[in-house]
Amino acid sequence: MTVFMFILAAAFEVDNSSRTPIIILFTLLFCAIYSFTLGPAAYSLAAESFPSSVREAGMAISVFINSTFLGALLVVYPFVTAPIGYTASLCIFGCIDALAFIACFLFCVDTRDRTLDELQYSFDLPLSIHCAYRLFYVMPEAWKHYSKLVLRFFGKKDGTEDEEAGPSDSEVKWGLVPFHRWAWIEYISTSSRIRCSFNRR
Template identity: 30%
Template sequence: MIGVWVSDPLNNLLGRRGLIFVTGLGLIATPLGMAFTRTWGQLLAVRLLMGIPYGAKAATVSVYAAEIAPTAIRGAITIGWQLWVTFGIFIGMAANVIVKDVPRIAWRLQLGSAFIPSVPLIFLVWLVPESPRWLMKKGRYDAAFAAFCRLRRSPLLAARDMYYSHVLYEEEVALAQGTTYWSRLTDLFRVPRIRRASLGAFTTMIGQQLCGINVISFYSSTVFREGGYTNDQALYASLGFGALNFAFCIPALFLVDTFGRRSLLLSTFPFMTLFLLLTGLAFLLPDSQQSTRTSLVAAFIYIYTVFYSVGEGPIAFLYPAEVFPTVHREQGMAWGVWANNFFAALLGLTFPSLLRGLSPVGAFCLYAGLNTLALSWVWCFVPETKGLTLEEIDQVFSVPTRHFIHYETTQWLPWWFRRYVLFDRKAQLVPLLDWETDREANAQRRSAA
């Protein structure tokens, strides 16, 4: 949680690539340090130290991906972060299975092996261009255009994207209270357009914790043992959870830019709620039906994981990376990652007590209710960003929240009912924004300026 807040000055100093390189070095040193600790205090100290490069990297990688990606595939490129996070979780669970019978040093191997992915990272990061939007912020326009040319199919497309980005950036600087660290931080909650983006980012990030996935990930072996599995069986069941989490993140690469961010969240949260509820109810089966209980617990958790992996899982870090203005993007992403990590720690620390106090039935039913809460927040505070440039997203968040909720309730919901329940293919949806009118208004404003 400390690391996310130092990402802004480090980004300003080192750039996106430089920060990723430096944090990669930190994420090589700290896992190796944990493997060689001798006391609990040393392990805790190194673990806390590791949080700094991890937090800074988590607040930067998705921003970098969103800034370099073409609009049509920005979602797929950006959720590559989540794809490889889930792969890392799967590899970590596989490592647990591999070293389960190794005496004494198993935990050292588990913790120390985390340095391996950072080794190729610190070399490969120099093969990609720096973010052209970061270069423009630094006044390095020749380098920014060269970066855009590497990232677009033709110099003409590169010039177009650079022009749009530069014009909007100049407007953002003029509207911002200031460009200092603290002024940009307060803008997240002071400026209406940025405050709406902060609320949307917070909703997707906190939704990842309210849905219960990290609790299941952290305590998967405990959950499966509560369902009647032996220790070894619980490890293998956890491995299955990790495999599904990774495998079903892959379809999200193809759905996020066609089906949309908001649509994926609204269509997956109800199923996540249902299968968490069914998981909790499965624990009510008596010991005489233990084989049935263990099978149902695993099946419902696995199905829940499938819906998570194509919805909330990849979108949590994608959405905050694309909704903030260029001036505030580092601070906005830091805010979102901080909220995610804070509630991950809070829920992770309280889950064992929750499990003892409410039993598995109560704990899973509680998280089913929290999924419903997250769904309602998505409905109110998360506009669609599919197919929009980072600059067009600025206009989406200029719409007041009450107007957005009114539009979704009175226009989008009736259209959805006619189109997908009554199968009326002629149903027409009135758009939230008139893009042509807005573009003309923006052009007039720029000419006047």
């Protein structure tokens, strides 16, 4: 979405009529990706993030805030665009999208295939632990996984596939340890062992 926003901003700098198909194409792509990702994800995350005792109220407040700021954005955007133009305004929103991606990556807990108890445990942990999980576990694992896929792809393309490259693409399975389990292994159990050894002394 950030990339499409910057492409749209650059398209408005083109003076001739050839920019119209580009603007239409990337506007549709932006809307399509939003409809399948951040659009419904905001509501599902709000429905799963609150404890069961206040889930309905929390969901209602979240939807209210989301709809309020959406309406405010629709009202304010023409006044923002008038003095600075479409290119500058779209660049501003592209930067906001980039910051939102970083914030979601660091702070949004994955709720897929999690029980309510696992979700409650995950949300009870400090955000600093979740940031450490994303920065020091997810990012290195993603780098190793996708670098292997890229090297294997170019090795096949050049006809020089390495025999030690490992299993084929169909056999490669990327299974990350869930956050609640990783936090227990890396922090909770480790701190418990340290506390026990300290008490023994």
